[in-house]
Amino acid sequence: MSQTVTTLDVNTAPAAGHGTDYIRAKSGIMSWLTTVDHKRIGLMYLASTFTAFLMGGLFALLLRLELLTPKTTIMSANMYNQMFTLHGAVMTFLFIIPSIPGALGNFLLPIMIGAKDVAFPKLNLLSLYLYWIGALFTLSSLITGGIDTGWTFYVPYSSTTTTTSVLSVTFGVFILGFSSILTGLNFIVSIHKLRAPGMGWYKMPLMLWSLYATSVVQILATPVLGITLLLLIAERAFGIGIFDPALGGDPVLYQHFFWFYSHPAVYIMILPGMGIISELIAVHSRRHVFGYKAVAFSSIAIALVGFLVWGHHMFTSGQSEYAAIIFSFLTFIVAIPSGVKVFNWLATLWRGSIAFKTPMLYALSFLILFSIGGLTGIFLGMLSVDLHLHDTYFVVAHFHYVMVGGTVIAFLGGLHHWWPKMTGKMYSEKLGAISCALVFIGFNVTFFSQFVLGSRGMPRRYYNYLDQFQPLHAFSTVGSWILGAGFLLMIIYLVQSLRSGAPAPANPWGGLSLEWTTASPPITENFVRTPVVTKGAYDFNTENA
Ligand code: HEM
Ligand SMILES: [Cu+2]
DSSP: OOSBSSOGGGGTSOOTTOOSBTTTSSOSHHHHHTOOOHHHHHHHHHHHHHHHHHHHHHHHHHHHHHTTSSSOSSSOHHHHHHHHHHHHHIIIIIIIHHIIIIIIIHHHHHHHHTOSSOSOHHHHHHHHHHHHHHHHHHHGGGTTTOOOSTTTTOTTIIIIIOOSOHHHHHHHHHHHHHHHHHHHHHHHHHHHHOOOTTOOGGGSOHHHHHHHHHHHHHHHHHHHHHHHHHHHHHHHHHOOOSSOGGGTOOHHHHHHHHHHHHHHHHHHHHHHHHHHHHHHHHHHHTOOOTTHHHHHHHHHHHHHHGGGOGGGGOTTTTOOHHHHHHHHHHHHHHHHHHHHHHHHHHHHHTTOOOOOOHHHHHHHHHHHHHHHHHHHHHHHHSHHHHHHHTTBHHHHHHHHHHIIIIIIHHHHHHHHHHHHHHHSBOOOHHHHHHHHHHHHHHHHHHHHHHHHHHHTTOBTTOSSOOGGGHHHHHHHHHHHHHHHHHHHHHHHHHHHHHHHOOBOOSOTTOOOSGGGGSOSSOBTTSOSSOOOBOSOTTTHHHHHO
16 A cells, blocks of 8 residues: 555556666766766765764774773874864764765655655755765865864864864865755755645655755754854964954854854754654554654754754853853753654554564664653753763763764664665664664663763863773773674675665565655656655555554
């Protein structure tokens, strides 16, 4: 059963005149580098962002290895500063922001709305090229002396003091911003203009509402980061005196500009993940999502209220008490729409016929880890508590629970859910479950211990530390090895799946949204003819009745 009035098969079997699947339709590297097919662009984003993840992950393992002992273990203090800066910058700007919209979003969005491609296919390819150019500038610092400012590039250290490669890295991030804006633009116009006949807004999969909300933030917030980085570059290159107190500037102004983007940016990171979770929970429990409209509009609410809380990163910057109280209050407010999602996902699972396939295991892991991340965010939103926890490992643990426990886990769940559709291959469910368990256990061992470290006063970004913190640091480091083993096992069985996996059927999980009506992998044009939508994406009840 599906959203179309026609039977499932009509849109899967390539009819006469239609090419083979999008992977084999054309061959040769140039057919990829010049493609405007959203699916191919999605796959290239997947390969690029996953490479960035592996690079950032390697830096993380080296950081954790250094933290195994309170004194020098494997690297110098300078190297440590450079390593966490690049880890944070690579993971944030090259992996987590572009990964879900660029890879899964590009592959899925046109198919989910019943279209052949996004609204501006050439702009879509340009967004990928801008990503690659931005990545080259950012990573060139690996051979030009590194960067040691922290991923936030705070002034005046970044503008006047450090001798590391601030200009090339910040220029790289500046370019990456345009890649993000173009992706958002394409998604908003495609959703408004290219939905198949019959697909009203409330018939859209919730993944699309999340991508829509993400795109709004990408378009509205990213220009602020662009301007901030241009001013930093001008300050460093020409000493224009906008941030440097010695020249009449204000370094705290930089923090306002930076976080006015970077807090909404955490929603660019988490909203797409939340969209994936709605899909996984509905399909693998065969239940209509509880409170569809509430879940849909909570994405929009998160995107908008998320613009009002940036000051909670600056409670210790000397901002006025009134500003701090308002930012603290608004931070509690922004937690409400996230809570709505979590409770609606739980209500959806209730009495569902849950299939514990790998995607669902990741979805259940997300529910636990994201809740811990979200709740500890409320701790940090509390003025009196944050004064003690700011810049400690409690903060490091909090954002890893939200960004790794949330977004990365959702990304992996989505990757396993749509892998058969993207590649035409099945993977080993047994190895999938083992790897998910290793990731879940390794992650909690690595980062839960850091909540304890932070609450006992262990500062972040410290190369050496007091002996009393060593047992927990060592425990955390061992956790990072288990986490690394889980990711490694996943790479092994997914590569194996590409080489010798069983061919995937069009609809391995029994989903009802449009991507499951196409072939696995889909033909270049996606559909033999434009589908007509008569039912919602989660009408499992109707199907059962
Ligand atoms: C996958 C396993 C990961 C491990 C083991 C890990 C570990 C670490 C460690 C040890 C630090 C440095 C702490 C300090 O000295 O202050 C750090 C910082 C950071 N990590 Fe991760 N991380 C991981 C994944 C991620 C991911 C996926 C992101 C995604 C955005 C991320 C973003 C950051 C950021 C932004 C910082 C702060 C860097 C700074 O202080 O400038 N990490 N991480
Ligand atoms: Cu924030």
